[in-house]
Amino acid sequence: MSRSVNDDCSGLANLAYRKRGLSLMHDRPIPGEGGVASIYRKAKALGALHDKPRPGDLVFFRETYDRNRDGRRNDGLTHIGVVERVERDGTVTFVHRAGGGVKRSKLHLTRPSLRRDARGRVLNDYLRRSEKVARPRLAGELLAGFATVDKRWFTAP
Template sequence: MKRAFLLCALVGGLLLNSEAEAARYASPGPSARASVSLSNRAVTRASLWVGLPSLKRVSRSVNDDCSGLANLAYRKPGLHLLPERTLPGEGGVKAIHRKAKSLGALRSRPRPGDLVFFRETYDRNRDGRRNDGLTHIGVVERVEADGTVTFVHRAGGGVKRSKLNLHQPSLRRDAKGRVLNDYLRRSEKVPRPRLAGELLAGFAAVDARWFTAL
């Protein structure tokens, strides 16, 4: 009974996005153990939001988009996914990736709680060409032995749970009909990469390094 009560209190705090609640449930200072706790909390938060039509149901203090979800999932006093300054024409996804690179946090093999980046998921500059670079971000929820990665992201229609496969990025389903890669870009007249695995740009760990610099 006590555990159920605490779980309800945690969920309520996350959905109301109270800063006081965020501080209350924050793990202790940055350390190896705290980094694992930080990732677990980000996964728990993002998973709770799957199915919501808008992040406004959780908070109005972040953009209602993919970078807003990432920032909200990792919200903690002193932690900043975005750098102190963004470059001209730089979107939130590119800015977060740039900071991850500067911190040495990028990696090719994912773990639950990592950030996952994608490129060319839509025509951001509306010029009809595939020259937009990094355009989408999510939070890794689960990594399976066969290379299938489940991630949570804010996409068209709301917060969703989707999949990509590290070993078969261009295959929609396997021989048993199991989804390996979800679509991340709308269909176009000329067939081009649209599956999550095809548009994957890498991963980044969010840990103690993110507390040390803006």
């Protein structure tokens, strides 16, 4: 990736917009706040959050892993991607960094807990692995929202 951003999902999202002069991270960091939460906080402050995705939007997820390693689902926003495509049936394809690489995954807006449709087509990819006490979770189940990235995100050098 790049040495100037985190080597994670928030770093990939930042790189996607950097060449256009857009900065995703909040100007006032909060100690201990993760990159995803910082970006979401900025999106909220800018009025950029919404629930109808378009290509180029950010997509946020919650509880994709145990960030604070306490064994409970209390980690809030933990993952981010960039929407690549939205199909008429509600399938959203997004690009994100996970498992050490850049991946393309899917989530479905109206069938969030269905892995495949009747024809076997993937509607939702897994974003959280199975655990001793819980089944794996699909992208649609962990969806927290979308944000438009536009000129509001511009930060002068």
